[in-house]
Amino acid sequence: MSTVKTQRRVSYFRRVGHASGQIASARVTSALSVASLRKRYGRTTALHAVDLEVAPGELVGLLGPNGAGKSTLVKIACGLVRPSGGQAQVCGAPAGSREARRALGYLAELFRFPGWARAEEVLTLHQQLAGSDGGAAERTALLQQVDLLDAREQRVEAMSKGMQQRLGIAQALVGGPRLLLLDEPTSALDPVGRRMVRDLLERLREQGVAVLLNSHLLSEVELVCDRVAILSGGRVVAAGRPSELVHAGGVEIETGDGVRRFPQATREQVPALVAELVQAGARIYGVRVLTSSLEEAYLEAVGGRQEEAAA
């Protein structure tokens, strides 16, 4: 049952994607294009023929339980891991090629900068490696974006984990990448830091930067992402806009006699329902249109996959 639902969602996502122009057409090169991507580590298959597209300026969230293959997918995209099969392209260039690496910025889930280096030095090194000629102005702008301008002379080893993570985000933005691959970028951040990252991602989207955001924080993904792909067991088990993934949960109408529930009703049916109740003499105090949250959609998709695997 769950599999059927999943398949329906994937195809729906594709249809909607094409209709709204969210997925790159033949004329627009995708920031990230992944087709039938497979990866095996010995006997373990981390990715089973995964398809995913991220259009320029699009913010896509990658969700899934631990071991779902999210980090493997991101690592293949940035050339750290070689795929066992299928294709991955970054801005039209094969993933891992010099052209592809030139086009992307990456923040690893588990990364470290040398403790002896100062924030400014870390960015300078990455500017040199990325061939960026932005100089001090670029470094200042990046540090300002992640609220680390005052810490530019601070050594990494003296920074909190959150500061290091923000420096990691600044590092990923060196050279003005067209695709940003962020693997758990807010895992060490406090709510203020997370808000800062959300604002930053929205600014990047306005600038046309594509972002693939790998995160466990569903609420965050729901808030900021244009689309979401849910991975489980190395497969895309659900994908689409967050609003597409959640589904109607009925309507609740608060009347003088108590709350009346209409589990099958949709938002469009609310005026008719209210009119019917009023005609029947009920007094209406409130109406709530219920939808499932992304978390529920996620659990449903992942749970279904796990049940299938167990079967």
Added chain:
Amino acid sequence: MSGAVVVAGYALRESVRRRVFVVVLLLTTLFVGLFAFATAKVFEHTGDFTIGRNIGTLDATGLIASTMLGLGMFAILFLATVLAVFLTLGAVRGDAERGLLQPLVVRPLGRTSMLLGRFAAAASVCAVYVALVYAATLLIVHQASGRWPDAVAGPGLALIGGSAVIVALALLGSVLLSATANGIVTFMLFGAGLVAGLMQSIAGGIGSHSLGQIAHAIAIALPFEALYQAGLHALTADRTGFTGALIQLGPFGSSHAGGPLLDLWAAAYVVLALAVAAWGFARRDL
């Protein structure tokens, strides 16, 4: 600026900022001081030095000067090995496990450039270190004995070449092994090379051709040892007679001369080790 140069600069800066050079300088000063003290003390008793009777004319000062220089060469190669291993042992797998490598590798510079940068930095540091300490030992022995070795530059260059071979091996090990395992393996290879050198001396002493061949094959398989042996030989290459034979049979002498073929083999060995390392690094999932 090429990626390799940027990485080399980064590695050197890391060594400076981590105070690697300060520690190395302090410990090397201690070593050089001890060596100078020991050399001075040894030459205080040169007049008492006799071996048997009617064996031949013994140049005691020459023998001791050569032995002390040979000891210095051994110590320099060992210290250079320590330096080479600690500068490179975690360059690939170690840094990848700590999460230091990934942000750098995704940049457009390329993995081979990164490897070459690390090699250039470590080999340069070792070369400068070997040259300075070798010059210090030469001066100390000359000060105490009034003698210079038969060749001055050759043995130093052989040691520099030997340290470059060790850097290349350690870098290759850093691709294939964890940092700890790489350190152990590199030091074991260093030990195996030294044992081969001693075996060569023993083989020469007892006249065992087969033992000598085995030892020579090991020294060629580990060319840092062959270069070290060639350097030792060059120190006393012109020494003949009983003193020359005694030096060559001793633990800090060698009867194996180097030559262009060995130099070529050592250079090819470094290139081959780096090529295998680059191939392995390119295929490694991070």
